[in-house]
Amino acid sequence: MPHRLVSPRTASHHELDAMVHILDGADILIHGFDGTITHWSIGCENMYGWTRDEVVGQNVQDLLEPVLPEPVDDIPSQLRTRGFWQGELVHRHKSGRAVHVASRCVMVNLPDGSSAVIQTNNDITELKQAQDVVNAREAHLRSILETVPDAMVVIDERGAVTSFSKAAEELFGMPSDTVCGKNVSCLMPNPYRDEHDGYIDHYLTTGEKRIIGYGRVVTGQRADGTLFPMELHVGETTANGHRIFTGFIRDLTSRYKIEEDLRQAQKMEAVGQLTGGIAHDFNNLLTVISGNLEMIEDKLSPGTVMDLLREAQDATADGAKLTGQLLAFGRRQPLNPKKTDLGQLVTGFSDLLRRTLGENIELRTVISGSNVHALVDASQLQNALLNIALNARDAMPRGGTLTTEISRVRLDADYAKMYPEIRSGEFVLVSMTDTGIGMTDEVKKRAIEPFFTTKDVGSGTGLGLSMVYGFVKQSGGHLQLYSEVGRGTTVRIYLPAEKAESRGAGDDPQMEQPSPALPRGDESILVVEDDARVRRVAVARLSSMGYTVLEADNAHRALEILGTNDEIALLFTDIVMPGGVTGDELAKEARSRRPSLCVLFTSGYSEPSLAGKNAIANTHWLRKPYTARDLALLVRSVLDSKV
Template sequence: MPHRLISPRTASPQELDAVVHVLDGADIIIHRLEGTITHWSIGCENMYGWTREEAVGEKIHELLSTRYPVSQEDIQATLKSRGFWQGEIVHRHKRGQDINISTRCVLVNLPDGDQSIIQTNSDVSALKKAEESVKTREAHLTSILDTVPDAMVVIDQKGIVMSFSKAAERLFGMTADQICGRNVNNLMPNPYRDEHDGYIGHYLKTGEKRIIGYGRVVTGQRADGSRFPMELHVGEATANGERIFTGFVRDLTSRMKIEEDLRQAQKMEAVGQLTGGLAHDFNNLLTVISGNLEMIEDKLPPGPLRDILRDAQEAAADGAKLTGQLLAFGRRQPLNPKQVDLGQLVSSFSDLLRRTLGEDIKLSTILSGAHFDALVDGPQLQNAILNIALNARDAMPKGGSLTTEVSRVTLDADYAKMYPEVRSGNFVLISMTDTGSGMTDEVKKRAIEPFFTTKEVGSGTGLGLSMVYGFVKQSGGHLQIYSELGRGTTIRIYLPVSAGGNAGQTDASVGAAKIPLLRGSERVLVVEDDSRVRKVAVARLNDMGYTVIEAENGRRALEIIKARDDIALLFTDIVMPGGMNGDELAQEAKSLRPGLAVLFTSGYSEPTLAAKDILAGAQWLRKPYTARELAGKLRDLLDAS
């Protein structure tokens, strides 16, 4: 409501004396418009330390070293136009300390035509100190809440959101302004959304607790409608006679995925032990069967019975092959590991693969780097490569391409954290990438299970990848499947380097590990649909000094790029769900921000298999990548732009 104007009243010197006399204990100063003090109350003596005799006749702004929020000219103009001025100023005590003052000045006319100002003051130093203390505590609390990785949501007893932390903004994909003042049930999917208000009402009425004081796993819903598992802890307090509830939320997506991977690994371990044991016992039976068939065959004359016996022997031989594959999966097949140059092994095996796959499939072999020595059973590895190639051929009935790449990689601790069955260290990586039909998520989960197959009945045993998995694990390595439906599949075999392979590493590369990572301060947008991979990438970039924004898909990333013009580099996965892949995102982003640097990452051996037209000037990084590789690529792109 606007302040009313106060017309200056005329007051005689006697009336001014009376005002000060009646209110002598109050903090009242009367001075001329130009500042000369004419009246000084006892209250002012107590507040400022100057006696009446010392103050009267002095200029107020000089005596009290007044600091105004605006110029004295502006204050006088306001007094003349409105009749009063009020605000906060700073005065100096006689002993030298500052006093924060809330003041109100009223203009009065004197009979001689001159003007004076009646100024009433209140010492608000204690209040200002309390306010600053509260602000400091609020800033401290805010910094803590912004740093704590768990999201925090505060609601009132009606379910209305009162506070929403930065971590909550990142977790739910919305800002505090978008949710504060709205019902917290907007962060939940149904049926919880419709039932939530009833939960609060039931608690307020009966006192029966369901979540308050307990940790509980529930389902949350992001702004884009996606759901995720979360751990919720709720505390309760009373403020101004009303209940408030504070919820701490932890995203369980990554933890549940790791637990699922661990359960899958444990299941495969159990199945492997079972099938290995059965295959071992069944081999003993086949040995008896085939041995007796051979002895019977020697005693039978040529004729129909001998032909029937030969069919039985061939069936027993097929059974022996089947048990061999089961033993491989169960990691019980006899291996003869030797130091092998895997680059040479794969290259020499390419001719056999080319004849096996046929003319409709283009076969490419790439050796990235050198020193591919590993301690492995060469023939068994070739058998594993052949099994993968045959699966790739079946996934490309109309032809396509199969690319095999051999390289040296280092799996660091960050990568090992994402996959419980993986250990960190130096490996030789054999990646086989096809352009076939790809796999669904359900098929990927079961791809290495014995006897699981998507082929027609009679077209396969479902033991190909199972055998590969068992062989790789028995060799101390790791198998990973990367596939996108309709785009193709990459099978990656990690085999630990042998002592000879380590010895081949140059002193320069060993010394490079001691060189600090290249750093930067630019803003980087990370786009990755796998939350675990995205979390690791963001953590690495933060450690390198970069300011990071993250997005879970291309659509969200494009919204961020349109809203901000300070993003220096786009670091995006190539294959992502949601209707926009990485190369499409990069094209759109470059049209909006031509100076934007682009770094692709992919689980495929060649990015061209996932993106047909890689953007000019962009670079790519194959998963898994080390922090050093990422740091180098970033500086190459950013320093060139």
């Protein structure tokens, strides 16, 4: 828009005197282009503290020491070309304090051919101070909203989003500038989306509240279409005669997962106690039946009745095996734990497994490290491994690979926080991974329940994994399932590691030395993980090591972040994720855009080749669960290898 011009007026000194006299209460001063003050109103005396006699004849620049928003030489230039200048500046009061003024200068031609400047100044000091207070409060509020973990969404009475916090951007996977101005129903799935405006209209018409002022659990929808449970609190206020509604949103996904885990653990505990009690009593009945059959057998001669008796004895033996499995699930089977080298046990057990699995299944055994001793009942562990192997065989009807890996691991406090039933400490991990059909989420939830099976009627009792679960729990360990449909299943057994023998002072100086500090860095890392708990732990660990960490819960969001941030040096991603794009596909696309990008995969599978369909060159892999030290060492190694 072009600047308008003000034609300079011609006025005599007498007219200027009359104007100042008439407007003496206003803040008016007149000075020449050289800065010499000729007129000084009473308003200026009150505003600046100097009397008229003190200032007339002085230079306005020297007296008021103005702080200008632009070079001082630009003002006379604008006065000559446009006829006026206006803006905000800071003057000096007689006492030395600063006076903020809104100033307007107009050029006037004098009869002698010279020019003067009529300057009107309005004191806006209090207004500026009030603005500073408001700005400080806004900055404080903005800081709170950017750091508070709960998301905040503000809408007007028409349902349009007017404010969308940083936490809301991360929760819904949408940037603020794409949401603001849209109807808040874009954050909801149907039927809530279509009915939302009706809720607002009903409230505005009748005053009947449904969620305002109350906490309520509802369903939200992310940018990728995934749904999640959220706790919504809505408040209402009025601004400039218009109603606005502020919603605070808390993601309940992690809480629901923890609650579900606890419910499952409590259910399994209750079912285990019930099952164990029933099995114990049933075993007593079988003992009586078997004993009486044996006594009858001694009194019979060979023949048809003897054959029937032996068939009954065989059925009794099968019943005893069944109750043995139930007792194992209920953690009431007698155990004989001894110090056992699990590497040697599994290696010696491989021949039996190979004969059991058949020729179309390849059996692999990987032993990492040498100290893999655990206090465990060896025969019961072999029985557990056999049950897992049989399930793996049934999941690979056309053949495949079963990999058994034994290693010593440490589950730290961070990992234990994610799974309430786990305690931290040293464990020996026996991990068995197949390349079978995998399990759905629903099957995984029920896989260790007694008598639950996906096999045909008559093909299994549904007690295999239940027995393994009970045995591991009774041994003080932990059982974990990791499975993806079409990719396979990993069963991980954590058994308490055998503690090292106590040593005398000075026997092993290395045992007395503290662990070396974790390697650190200052590079930017993008963490991509769909499990919110695992993602939070990874982000916290890397941040504590000095890295700048960005995070995404799916591949689509990760690609958006990569497209806007050239400083990312490492992509740290899970391999199997929802949303239609897996971690290995994400890495390929990221590498096509940024060939020099470092990539570190993580997965719950025992082998990376079982998790990713296609190998990607120059990538690295970290198996879950991993400790802070594992993560720190590998991240630093990957980043340093790029140099």
